Amino acid sequence: MSLTARLQTAESRGTQGHGRRRAEPAPPARERLAAEVLVSKAAGAAGRAVCTVLLIVAALVFLFLAVGPRFLNYQTSTMLTGSMSPGINPGDVVVSVKTPVSELRVGDVITYSIPIDDHRIETHRVASIERDDAGATSVTTKGDANPGADPWTAVLSEDYVYTQAGVVPYLGDVIRALRQPLVQSVLLYGASALLVVVVLTAIWRKPSEQAAEANTTEEALGAGSEAGRL
Numbered sequence: 001m002s003l004t005a006r007l008q009t010a011e012s013r014g015t016q017g018h019g020r021r022r023a024e025p026a027p028p029a030r031e032r033l034a035a036e037v038l039v040s041k042a043a044g045a046a047g048r049a050v051c052t053v054l055l056i057v058a059a060l061v062f063l064f065l066a067v068g069p070r071f072l073n074y075q076t077s078t079m080l081t082g083s084m085s086p087g088i089n090p091g092d093v094v095v096s097v098k099t100p101v102s103e104l105r106v107g108d109v110i111t112y113s114i115p116i117d118d119h120r121i122e123t124h125r126v127a128s129i130e131r132d133d134a135g136a137t138s139v140t141t142k143g144d145a146n147p148g149a150d151p152w153t154a155v156l157s158e159d160y161v162y163t164q165a166g167v168v169p170y171l172g173d174v175i176r177a178l179r180q181p182l183v184q185s186v187l188l189y190g191a192s193a194l195l196v197v198v199v200l201t202a203i204w205r206k207p208s209e210q211a212a213e214a215n216t217t218e219e220a221l222g223a224g225s226e227a228g229r230l
Contacts, residue, residue, distance in 0.1 A: 040201060047198045065175075073098050075162055077111050077121055078172030083143030084109070084123060088164075091173035094123050096162035101137045104129060104156075109164035110141065115154050123164070124150060 069075050079092045088094060088109075096111045104110070104126065111123045124141035127149050131137050137156045142149040 043201055047194065047201065051194065051198065061171075074165065075111070076168075077123060078175065079123060080172075081143075083146050084125070085145045087144060088123065088167055089169070091170055091176075093168040093171040093175075094164055095166040095168065096123075097165045098160045099163040100160055101156050101158070104137070104139070104161060104163070110139070111162045111164070112141075112154055112156070114150070114152060116152050122150075 065076055074095055074097045077094050077096070079088050079090055079094060082090050094109075094111060099108070106126050106129055108126050109123060110126055111121060113119045114122050122141070124143050126139050127142040128140045129137065130139075138153050139156065140149050140153055
C-alpha cells in the first residue's frame with residue numbers, strides 16, 4: 001500500500017473514532033418518561049403529606065373534643081352569641097374545668113344550665129354570690145357585652161361548677177361547618193377520591209420507575225461499550 005493510501009486510511013479511522021466518541025442526545029421519549037417519573041413522585045409525596053396532615057389534625061381535634069373530657073376532667077362548649085365579646089366571640093370553643101363551689105369568686109366565668117325556659121347551657125361571668133346557712137350557693141351572672149345582669153338567679157346544686165380555663169378561637173365555627181350535610185358529602189367523596197388517586201399514582205409510578213431505571217442501565221451499558229471500543 002502506498003504512503004498516500006495509508007494516510008487516507010488513518011484519517012478515515014480517526015474521523016470514525018471521533019464520531020463514536022460524541023455523546024448521542026437522549027431520545028425525546030426518554031426525556032418525557034423521566035419528567036413523568038419526577039412529576040409522579042412529586043404528586044405522590046404531596047398527596048401523602050396532605051393526607052398525613054389532615055389525619056393528624058382530625059385525630060387531635062377528636063382527642064380534644066371527645067376523649068379529653070372523659071379523662072382529664074374538662075368540658076368544651078361552643079359560644080353561640082356575642083354576649084361575652086370581646087373576650088369570647090361567637091364560634092369560639094370555651095374550655096372549662098371543674099372548680100369547687102366553695103372556691104367560686106365574683107368575676108369567674110362559669111358554664112352552667114340556666115334555671116328557666118329551655119335550661120340551655122350558658123357561659124357568663126359571675127356578678128354576685130350568695131351562700132345560705134344550709135350551704136346552698138346561688139349566683140347571678142352577666143355577659144360582658146350585655147348592659148345588665150341576667151334575669152334569673154341560678155342555684156348551684158352540685159359541689160362543683162365549670163369555670164373557664166381557656167378559649168380556642170374559631171374552632172366552633174369549624175365544627176358547625178363540618179356538620180353541614182353538603183360539607184360532609186364533599187369530605188366523604190373527596191376523601192375517597194383522594195385515596196383512589198394516591199393508590200393509582202403509587203401503582204403507575206412503579207412501572208415508570210422501572211422503565212426509567214432500565215433506560216438508565218441501557219445508557220450506561222451503551223456508554224461503557226462505546227468506551228471499550230475506543
